[in-house]
Amino acid sequence: MVSASEWVQPSTRTDLIENLVSGVDRYNPNNVGILEDYLYHQIRTEEYDCLANLAILKLYQFNPDLYNPDVVINILIKALTSPFPDFNLCISLLDERAANVNPDEPDPLPALLPLLTTLHNLLQQCRFPAFWQLYRSDKSESLRDNYTVECVGFEDAVRRVVVRAVTGAFKRIGSERLSTYLNLDVEDLGEYVQKLGWTVGDAGVISLPSNPDNQPVSTVVQENIQLHQLTKIITHAQVA
C-alpha cells in the first residue's frame, strides 16, 4: 500500500519549510526565496516536496510580480513524475496572466507548457514508448538542454513511473516490450530489472515478484451486520 503521508509531508522536509507550508507565513511574499531555494535543492537531489512547491505557485498567484518562469517550469518537471495528480494541481494555480510585457526577457513558459502537458498526458496514459520518442525528439531539445539536464535523476524518475505501472499490471513481461517502456537497451535492461528484484527467464521473459496488485482474486463480498447496529430499530419496535 502506498501511503499519501510521504506526499503530504516528505521526511526530507525541514522544520523551516514545514512552518512555511503549514503556517500563515506561507502568504508572506518575502519568503518566496526560501521556497525557491528549496525547489532548486530538490532539482539537484532526488528529493521532492509537492506541497512546498504549490506554496511557491500560491505566492505567484497572489503576487504576479514575483513570477519566475524558470521556477514554474522546474516545478512542473518535478510534478511530471509524481504518482499523484500534482501536475494538474500545479497548473490549476497558474492563473491567466497578461501577455509578456518585457520583450528582452521572453517568457519560456508559454512555449514549453503545451509540450510539458503532452508529456504528462503520455505518461498518464501509459504510452511510454511515445513519451520517450517525444522527449528525445527535436521538439523537446530546449526542454532537455535548458531544464531536464539540470534535474538530477529525471529519466530515472520517469522509469519509476513505468515501473509502478508495470508492477501492478504484469506477472511476466517480454524484455523487448519492457525495454521500449524504459527506454533502455537489452544490456542495461538486465541490470536495471535485477536491481528491482525481477528475474529474466527463458527467451527474455521477465518475471515480477508477486505483489497485492498483480494477483487478482475473485471474492464474494458479504455484508457484516452486528446486532448492536440494529438496536435503534429493535428498541423502536418494542416501545411502539
Added chain:
Amino acid sequence: MAQRWESDLDEDLQDVDLNLAIGTYGQNGIYEDAQPRIDEATLLAVQQQMAQQAAFSVVPDVVKRFIVHFHQAVLDNNLAEITVAYESGWNKLTEKYYQKTEWPEAEVIAPLVNDDQIFLILYRELYYRHVYSRLQPDIDDRFHSYENSCELFNYLLNSDGPVALQLPEQWLWDIIDEFIYQFQSFCVWRTKVKSKTAEELQLLADAGQVWSSYSVLNVLYSLIQKSKIHENIAAVQEGKSAEEIAEIVGEYGVRPLYRMLGYFSIIGLLRVHSLLGDFTLALKVMEGVELNQKSPFTRVTACHVTTYYYVGFCYIMLRRYTDAIRTFVSILNFILRMRQYHTRSYQYDQINKTADRMYALYAICNALSPSRLDDNISNIVKERYGEQFAKMSKGEEGIPAFEELFIHACPKFINANPPPYEDPDLLATYIEEPPVEPAQRHLGLFLSEVRAQAPVPTLRSFLKLYTSLDASKLANFLDADEEEMVQQLMVMKQASRSVSRVEGEKSLLDGQTIPTSDLDFVIDENMVHIAESTVGRRYAGWFIRNTEHAQRVYDTVKNAPLPPKSGSASTQQHHQQQQQGSAPPKSAGQKVAWGGVKVN
C-alpha cells in the same frame, strides 16, 4: 506572526473611510444647480437630512417597530428574540414590503436605534445581503458592503478585548458565508471589463485592497487566530476539561461568538481556496476538523452542507473519487433524513440546490470509479442524471456529459487578481484577448484526467466476459493494436487503485492506496487473467425497510378511529385529535438511522 497579519488588516481598514467613500461616489452631481453663494457642503447636508426625513416618513410603522424591537433584542443579547427577528421577522417583512426594493438605508433608520453604530453595522450586513440576493448590486453597493464587512470585523477583532455582543450561530455562519459570497461575486463581476462604465473603470482602477484575496484571507485567518479555534479543537479531542479548555483558548475563545466565527472561518478558508483552485491547501486548512455529524459545525445545517460539498469537490480534483463518493453519500443521506424538518427553512432552497450539484458530482465519480456504496443515493442519481450517467460510462463519447455535469456542479471559480484596470494599454489587450474563464481552465484539467482513463469502460465490458483471454484476441475485439491495448490495460489498472482516507487518519489529505474496482486482472506475458468480485445478497437494508413498513402499518391501524358508536361521536373525535397530536403519522423516508452498517 499573528500580529503582523492583524496589523496588515489594520492598514487595510484604515483605508476605509466611509464618509470619504460616500463623498466620492455618493450623491455627487445630483445637486449641481446649488446656488454658489451657499456653502455647498452645508446645502448638501441640509438636503441630505431632508431626504432622509422624507425617506423615514415612508417607512411603514410595522417595519419601524420591528427595527426598534430588533435593536432592543441585540442590546439585551437576547438570543431567542434575535433569532426570531433574524430568521422570521426580517424575512416576513422582506416578503411584504421589500421584494423588489432595498430596505431603508441605515442612515434613515438611525434615529430609531439612537444612532447605535454597532447595530447599524449589523443592519447594513442584512441590508446588503438583501440587495445581493434580491436585487442587482451596483458598484456602490459592492464597495460599501466591503467597507461594512471591514467595520464589522474591525469591531470584533480590534476593540479593547472581546466584545459582549452575542448572535445566533446561524447568523454568524451567514456573516462568513455572505462575506465570501460577496467576494466571489465581486471577482466574477470585475472580470467583465467590457460592460463597465467610465466611472466604474476609474473606481476599479483605484480599488486597491477592496475585495482583494489577501484582505479576505486576512479576515478569516485573524478570526481563526483570535478565537484559538485550532487549539480549542485539539483540546476537545484530547478530552480536556472545560476549565482546561477555557484556559487554553483565552478570553476570546471562551465566547461562543468568537469560537463559532473561528470555526466558520476554517470552513470559509476551505471554500476560498477551492474557489481559487488550490484544492490541496483547501483540504490542508481543515486539518484537525473532524468530519463527522457530531462536529460543532454541523449544528448549522447550511455550514454542514457547504463543508461536505467543498471537501467532496476537492477530492475529485485530487483524483480521489472514492473519498469524494463517501463524502457525498454521507451528506446526501443526512439531507434526505433532515428533509422533513427543513422544508420551511428559508435556506431550504439553497441546500436543495447544493444537494443537486452533489448528486451530479456523485454521478461523475461513480462513472470514473464505479462503486456500490449506497443504493439509495445511486437510485436518486439515476432519476436525476440517468441520461448523463449512461453517456459518461462509455468513455470518450461521454466527454460532453462530463463537461455538462462538471460545469453545472462545480464551485464558482475565480481569478485571484483583477484585470489590469490601472493600466489602460494592458486593459485594451485584455479586452481584445480575454483570458480563459477560470471555470473553463479547471474543466480542461478535469477533462484531461477523464480522457486519460477514457478507454477503461470499453475494456471493462470485454474483460467482464472472460476469466482469461489472449491479449491479441482482446486487441482484435477492440479493433486496436495489441501494444496500444496493453498500455490501456495499464491505465485501467491504475484507475482501479486510488488513495483513500483510512479511519483514524487526522488530515483530510492523508490516505492509503486501495483497490477501488470489483474487476481485477493481471497480464502474464500475453495472457490476460481476470478476476471479478461480486457482492453477496444484502439482507440488512431489506430487513430495515420492511420493519419500518410494518411499523408504519401498525401505527396507522392503531391510530385509525374505531367504528363510531352512537352518542359518543364528539368524544370520539376529540380522542382522535389527541392521538394525532401525540403521535404524528409516519411519513415516508428512513426514520431509523442505519447506524454504522458497513459492507466489507
